[in-house]
Amino acid sequence: MKLRIWPAKTKEKRATVLAGLILLQAICALFFIGDVIEDFREDGHLDNPHLLLESVAAIALVGGVIFLMIELRGLLSRVSDMQIGLDIAQGHLADIIETFFDEWGLTSAERDVAIMILKGLDNDSIAQVRKTAAGTVRAQATSIYSKSGTDGRAQFISLLIEEFLADNQHLGSAEAALNAKTTNAASPDASGETT
Template identity: 80%
Template sequence: MKLGLWPAKTKERRATVLAGLILLQGVSALFFIGDVILDFREDGHLDNPHLLLESIAAVALVSGVIFLMIELRGLMSRMSDMQTGLDIAHGHMAAIVGEFFDEWNLTQAERDVALMILKGLDNDAIARVRNTASGTVRAQATSIYAKSNSDGRAQFISLFVEELIAGNERLAQGA
């Protein structure tokens, strides 16, 4: 299960529920408005308690529809803004990774191994994915740590986390 996708699906579900409520309230409002108009044609007076109550219900439903439409629009806008932010963060992370790898002069094989380290794979898993021996992956990882001046996996990963937390001045200076 991908945990990163769960909140997005929840937000989409919420937007769908809101749209359904808007539709239901809209249909109910049309019914009450139609009923009020028919009753008013027959009676011609708004002093009838039943007609007054239906009029109030119709106004409340129309108000609810308008409110929910505004709320749904805001929700959709926030979802769009969050997706844009995620896309930007993804792009920045790719740029940060590429910049570091270039700076450290990693070979293509080392880049592949380094990316898998960043994704959280251990050496044995990396070896299986790349169809190489575990010893080869260990040697490549050792080379990556030496080129990045890090003491191991945790410190290597922390280089990227620190860069993201710091707001990545490297990209800001390059832009």
């Protein structure tokens, strides 16, 4: 199981903390820059160790503000990219599941029941949601298991999980079928195969 180092909410909090640090550091930098300018007006010499130390601190603070702004921008960009990728993956997963359902020849009602089985609902809950008899749901579930070549709920769920985790064997064919559907280029001449 892959653990997330920075869950989504934590990344948002991290961005907020970085923004707060940038603001605090910018205020400190302005204070030190103002103090250096005031001390320089009074003393007029850059060889004063106190003035030199404050100048270095002000430059370091400005550099820190710039670095943190770049870091915050990168963090926000990574979070945005990850969210887009997650949205794409979720949509792609639904398309792959639909491709399996097409291969098995599931009816519309069976597809609804299969999705609810994958979500973890039992037959009685599915019957309540679909407003049908529990016996009807059991019959549809039995048909789903038969068409998918499985013996029951657990094997049906594990079959799909196994296919998603497989090394592009059946999943590759499901993706190819999905791509063919979306591009409408699934003619025998385009693929170079003859039937």
